[in-house]
Amino acid sequence: MWKHIAANALTLGVVLIACAAAIVQIGTSRWAAPGPLSDAVFFEVPRGASLRAVSDALEAQGVVSSASLFRVGTGYVDRDDDLKFGTYEIPAGASMPEVLDIVTAGGPSVYPFSVTYVLRAQGPEVRVRERQPGRPDPVEIATYTPGEAVPEAFTDLLDRDIPMTWRIAVAPGLTSWEIVEGLKGADFLEGEVSVPAEGTLAPDTYEVAQGADVADLIERMRVRQEAILADAWASRAPGLPIASPEEALILASIVEKETGVPEERRMVAAVFTNRLQQGMRLQTDPTVIYGITNGQGALGRGIYQSELDRVTPYNTYRIDGLPPTPIANPSAEAIRAAVDPAETGFVFFVADGTGGHAFAETLAEHNQNVAEWRAIEAARGAVSDQ
Template sequence: MWRSVASNALTLFIVLLIALAGVLAWGRQEFNGPGPLVQPICLKVERGASLGEVSRTLETQGAVSDARIFRIGADYSGKAKGLKFGSYLVPEGASMAQILDLVTAGGASTCGREVNYRIGVAKAEIILRELDPETNRYAEVAKFAPATDAPPQEYVDAVAEGDLRWQVTLAEGVTSWQVVDSLKRADFLEGNVEGVPPEGSLAPDGYEVDKGASRAALLAQMQDKQTRIMDDLWASRAGDLPYDTKEQAMIMASIVEKETGIADERPLVASVFVNRLNKGMRLQTDPTVIYGITKGEGVLGRGLRQSELRRATPYNTYVIEGLPPTPIANPGRLSIEAALNPAQSDYLFFVADGSGGHAFAATLEEHNANVARWRAIEAERGQADEGGVQGQ
């Protein structure tokens, strides 16, 4: 009898072990296999949230099949206490293991809302955007210019709630004064700025920052990046340039930057100015004259007067020979590259062509014909700004 009981008990134990092994195998499959999510979601993990709260949220949103399995898997992997607050983009079909990695890895949030402070030539704007997980595209929630507008309520609420990503973006062609003035208005940055960095020393780009970051440290980061860009491109510069220092190259790059926003045109624009320097011709470029008037502190907002084109200033390239004394803006990498490796051309002139680009010419006769065509377009549009390089 006892043998029968023992045998039955052993059999039951084996059956239970097999059943347990099956449950464990099923649990592993559920944890590591593709999840039930049919479209991406944005999962928000609140500061101080527990694993139980997160697992129930995931189950409610259809991201996991069983909150208990998610918690058991997190415990088994040793990550149960590693939750990081933030907003995370959970992709379609993500496994529990992948989701656990997302919410415990830390770092910047991968979805939710972001604030981008765009410092442009004409104005600086703070833009609040939110990611639509279904399209993986950002939708604008609010936008305002700190210099003239009060923060909208959507922005105030978002800052108070937290869980935002922050970015400062410099447009190509902004001046150092514009950058410093704009950063002083950024309510999410801290610290004083002593003086304005040298013109041309800041790299236009997007910079990820933390709320409360130092303005001075951010400016130093921008300067370091521009220095590295110039050092990198300087090593492969053309050998016959009419300037032989990095500072002179940056001056040329800033002029190219202000003359055209079309990337493919920059080497050609640079070739015009290089050709004029090689021939001893004055550069005769309006952006330098404008900088001499504004000192880079804002936008002129009108056309140049003839008296201003004749007025002697260190930046009036209709009057002075060669390059102005400093850059006139902060050029981007493509303009620096164009200044260091200009196109090979015989062009000496260019003027707007009505399409957003320019018409180039090697002779004054060709240039005058291009100017006449632009004047006709200008008259149709009621404009009065020629742009480009004048004849002489």
């Protein structure tokens, strides 16, 4: 009898073990399988939320198929306490391990709405966009100039206290004065700041918080430019006619102001490098303009002959070498071009009518390019007069 009972018990144990193994196998398979989401979604992990609350919300929003399985799997990999507050984008079909990686990653929140305050040569602009989950291109909600009436679509978001990402985008080639003046219109920033040294601010897009101190933003820009310049200087090409990172920054600012075509930066840098090496004057209009305006806005007219004839520290038609300071805040690309110019014999360039420039090694070639440019200007003038 006891043998019979023991045999039955052994059989039952084997069955239970087999069932448990099957359950584990099924659970493991479901844990690693693609999730039920058919479209990407934004998902918020509230500050201080428990794993149970988050897993229940994930199931309710259709991100995972089972809240309990998500909790069990999270505990099994010992990540129960790794949830990070924030808003995240979860792609379609994300498995439970992938969802767990996303909601424990931390970092900046991915809000559907963003406000970008853009600093440009023509003045600041506010751009409000909505990003649809799973789609790379945001949808325009509102675009306006500070000082104009705020579009109703934006005020509605503000009135409803909708969480948004706030950014400051600084275009390359602005002066330090233009950046500081432009930031005065960003009413979501606080505080004041004096104008930093020219060229020391890195053009880029910076994420900020509402109520952030503008001085902290300026410091971030300064530190970033310092790092970019140090890195570029450390890997500079040999034999350059510039003796310091500061001179590289000056040259980069001139390159930045002379061309808006990315592919031309190293060519333009080569022209000025060759001129410096040959003892030629730089003869560049942007430096003359900076000497007239002190970097405080656009000149708004052509340069007078008397201004070209006048000796000033920034008139590179009248002085040898570089001006005493940068004339704008150059991009990282312009800085790298200044310390690694193209290998070419060009010492002249002029506009070619396409937005770019025609380059030349000899004065005869340059004069021909100038004649072609003047013909283009004359033709354009004739068309505009019709």
